[in-house]
Amino acid sequence: MLRRCVLVLWVAIFAPPVFAQETVSYHGCTDARGRAVLSVADPASPVVAGTHVEAGRQVIRYNPQLLPELTPAARLFFYAHECARHNLALPLDRPLTVAQAQRADCWGLESLLRAGLVNGGTELAALQAALRFTPEQWARLPGPPRDFDLPACQARSAARLRLTAPPPGQHAWNACVRACGDTLFACRATDCDDHYRSCVAGCGER
Numbered sequence: 001m002l003r004r005c006v007l008v009l010w011v012a013i014f015a016p017p018v019f020a021q022e023t024v025s026y027h028g029c030t031d032a033r034g035r036a037v038l039s040v041a042d043p044a045s046p047v048v049a050g051t052h053v054e055a056g057r058q059v060i061r062y063n064p065q066l067l068p069e070l071t072p073a074a075r076l077f078f079y080a081h082e083c084a085r086h087n088l089a090l091p092l093d094r095p096l097t098v099a100q101a102q103r104a105d106c107w108g109l110e111s112l113l114r115a116g117l118v119n120g121g122t123e124l125a126a127l128q129a130a131l132r133f134t135p136e137q138w139a140r141l142p143g144p145p146r147d148f149d150l151p152a153c154q155a156r157s158a159a160r161l162r163l164t165a166p167p168p169g170q171h172a173w174n175a176c177v178r179a180c181g182d183t184l185f186a187c188r189a190t191d192c193d194d195h196y197r198s199c200v201a202g203c204g205e206r
Contacts, residue, residue, distance in 0.1 A: 029083035037086045049082040074130045080108030098146045106153035176203035
């Protein structure tokens with residue numbers, strides 16, 4: 001539940017990139033406790049996006065000029081990956097395993113989809129196609145070298161949403177019971193409890 005709340009906050013304040021003269025700006029990343037993670041554009045950074053701990057503070061440094069062949073969506077994806085590393089409380093002091101990196105990939109993609117920064121149709125397909133790199137390019141990207149399966153990430157995200165969604169009619173039942181409670185609160189008769197139980201029974205089954 002904590003991480004779901006953190007994700008909502010992250011998406012709500014995640015600023016879309018602004019591209020002008022090969023510059024880009026990202027802001028709004030938070031860690032698993034909801035604490036802000038500083039994001040700094042650094043043209044001297046040797047990687048597209050990377051995590052550092054500076055004076056005890058977590059920092060994401062990203063280089064908007066590195067690997068100019070990257071599409072804007074791919075560049076945004078790798079920043080989202082690095083932010084997900086903080087959001088999921090993955091290790092910051094050592095390289096991620098392939099499994100950990102792929103988990104951050106999916107979590108970052110889910111955030112971008114929810115924020116509307118990437119759609120689930122042609123943009124997702126284009127992003128998937130853009131995530132193919134040479135060994136030389138991988139040396140400049142958040143590693144380790146790995147395969148991407150963004151449609152599978154999207155499918156898992158949709159399955160989680162279905163599992164956590166309220167059953168059909170739940171919202172209507174909740175509203176009905178709340179209305180019964182409001183009536184009970186205002187009731188001054190001697191049989192208020194009986195009327196309340198009858199009212200709730202009329203709301204039907206959950």
